[in-house]
Amino acid sequence: MAQLKLNLIGDGIDLTGAIKNTLEEKLSKLEKYLGDDERREVFADVIVRKEKYRSSVEVVIYNVFDHTLRIKKETDDLYTAVDYVVDAAEKQLRRLKDKVKSASKKEAQKHKKQITLVEEEVVEKPIEIIEVEPELYKPISVEDAVMKLLGSNREFVVFCNVETGNAAVVYKRKDGNIGLIQMPSCR
CATH class of the missing domain: 3.30.505.50 (Sigma 54 modulation/S30EA ribosomal protein, C-terminal domain)
Structure with a gap:
């Protein structure tokens, strides 16, 4: 399974150990949607902002099946924003993974059909010329x-x-x- 490398950034807020642990724990659930290639690393920037009474969490995930995902949620509570972002990211990653899987299945079926057609051409019976006397x-x-x-x-x-x-x-x-x-x- 691909591994998600997090870059936690606090903007207007000091990221405490509790916030960092919550972000790492919740975002680690997304690793199951990143593919099976263990060598590939997927990077994510997590930007946490605090402005007066509003908190926002923005996640930008790079190199996911050659795509970049950006999710941003803003609420009154920081932990609620984290939950919203993780849910939205999970939904987008699941959709993207299914899309990539179905595309690879179609490609495999197309390749299989081409192989089948070649086999049928080889198996064909040769044309016989039958002389008919006029x-x-x-x-x-x-x-x-x-x-x-x-x-x-x-x-x-x-x-x-x-x-x-x-x-x-x-x-x-x-x-x-x-x-x-x-x-x-x-x-």
Whole structure:
């Protein structure tokens, strides 16, 4: 768990041992939200101000998941301000930690999907080329070729056109019509 290093600053108030102990004790609860990296140190400036009848506590936490958090509360009682600041800091740190966790989970899932896709590409069955003998033996008319196409579950028919003597193709178009491709003479 990352460790929180505190820098206690008193502005208009002398920080007694009781105040320092209270701040250190309450702010140590925040360490559980700082991450699991024990080598990383997180620094926090704690500024305690006293002006007449008002007390304020400001906490600035640096280097928390590459963010800086600033929380400031002002009340009549110093210890109440400390409680408010600790609660607000805990809420912000929890939210930030959850955000970082969910972002890392999304990144891991994205990486996992990429690996899965690569595995699927490797496992794919190779494409086989199956030779089909065209029906060019006896020339037929375009109308007969269309009837042959409509009478089968094929997508195209290659035939020898009786009118031109050249190869031709009739095929089913996506718009529901029939297409005709006339081949030029190969001779």
